[in-house]
Amino acid sequence: MMKINRASHVTESEVDGLESIYRITPNVLAFVVLSIFWLFAYNRLDRRDNMSRLFLRMSAIIIPLLLVEALTVLINNQPVDWFVPLSIVLHVLLFAMAPILTYLWYRFVTGMLQSESMHNKKRHYMPEIFAGLVVFVTLMTPFFGWMFTVSAANVYQRGPAFLVSVVIVYGFLFVALVHVLRYRRTMIPQERMPFVVFCMLPIFGGLLQGLFYGLLTMWSSAAFTLLFAYVFLEQRLIRTDYLTGAWRRETFMNYLDDLIEQRRVKALSIAYIDVDRLKRINDNHGHAAGDLMLKAVVQNILATSGPFDVCARFGGDEFVWLVHTEDTGDVKQRLDTVEATLVNQLADTPMAHLASFSWGVGRFEPNRQSFESFLHEIDRKMYATKQAKVHLETMEGASNHE
Secondary structure, X not given: OOOOOOOOXXXXXXXXXXXXXXXXXXXXXXXXXXXXXXHXXXXXXXXXXXXXXXXXXXXXXXXXXXXXXXXXXXXXXXXXXXXXXXXXXXHHHHHHXXXXXXXXXXXXXXXXXXXXXXXXXXXXXXXXXHHHHHXXXXXXXXXHXXXXXXXXXXXXXXXXXXXXXXXXXXXXXXXXXHHHHHOHHHOOHHHHHHHHHHHHHHHHHHHHHHHOOOXXXXXXXXXXXXXXXXXXXXXXXXXXOOOOOOEEHHHHHHHHHHHHHOOOOOOEEXXXXXXXXXXXXXXXXXXXXXXXXXXXXXXXXXXXXXXXXXXXXXXXXXXXXXXXOOOHHHHHHXXXXXXXXXXXXXXXXXOHHHOOEEEEEEEEOOOOOOHHHHHHHHXXXXXXXXXXXXXXXXXXXXXXXX
């Protein structure tokens, strides 16, 4: 007897279903992986740190939206009455959250490149206005069809304002990339490529989805990029001082070596700073007060820093401040400003009269001397200043005693 092989017949709806599942696979995979990483990050990162909080917020936005976008694919073109309002709500969520996410992305990049105090000082509100504009237009879309339309047959189509939204949303990422290129001199060599990838990958994913309708790469590329961000934040914890946020000594030396090797500077100013009476503060007011003093010193140094200046903690109460200027007089004036601001900041604390630091400043020319010999030179200047203060306090104490 002959056996007849019957070819299995697959209906058109089954083909569409398989195609939809195939399309949403990157989103589902990204959802699972990013959710796991978010749980690790939530428990490991310092949630008091602004950059860590931004990372957690961005992840918390992307994780549910990965499923929202996947759901829009599954219900699109399905002739079910209640799918139409559901599709509208889901697309409103996607369009409204996109500018918020990329705005946070922009804040994350600029915050990592610059000190937070400096970033706040230069902050303006145009990005928030543009993001708010996209959100407003999106919320009006169900009534006017500006961003998209969903027909009675549950067919989604892009609206006339779609391209404007794309320009604004991805404009934040392009501006972030420009910041990376502008501030590349402040990065240690190991950080440059991760920063570029962090900006470029979501741009690339968004462009692919915009050019090839139906391809889901926007949110999934952003999700996988955040995995790089998590690794970067973990490395940042290693490279920066946990208490003050200043660079560690090793990080500073890597950065300085790179400046010298690339011959990007002929001369710059460096200050060696030592916080006065830290032991007395710890003994009389507790170590929490001493920690507050150290953090306040670094905070005020960073607030006075230029975009390419860096501050590193070299010891318990010792810091090095690298300033991209050959004018040491300008650095001395800035240090006077930092100390005056420090006194005002701690005026209402029991250690207000102890708020001061000693410093030595010099002009470092890599072609003329080694950094070790230069550091020894400005260390001696700092020590001489500290000894003069101690002598003055001793004389004043003796005078008051008499």
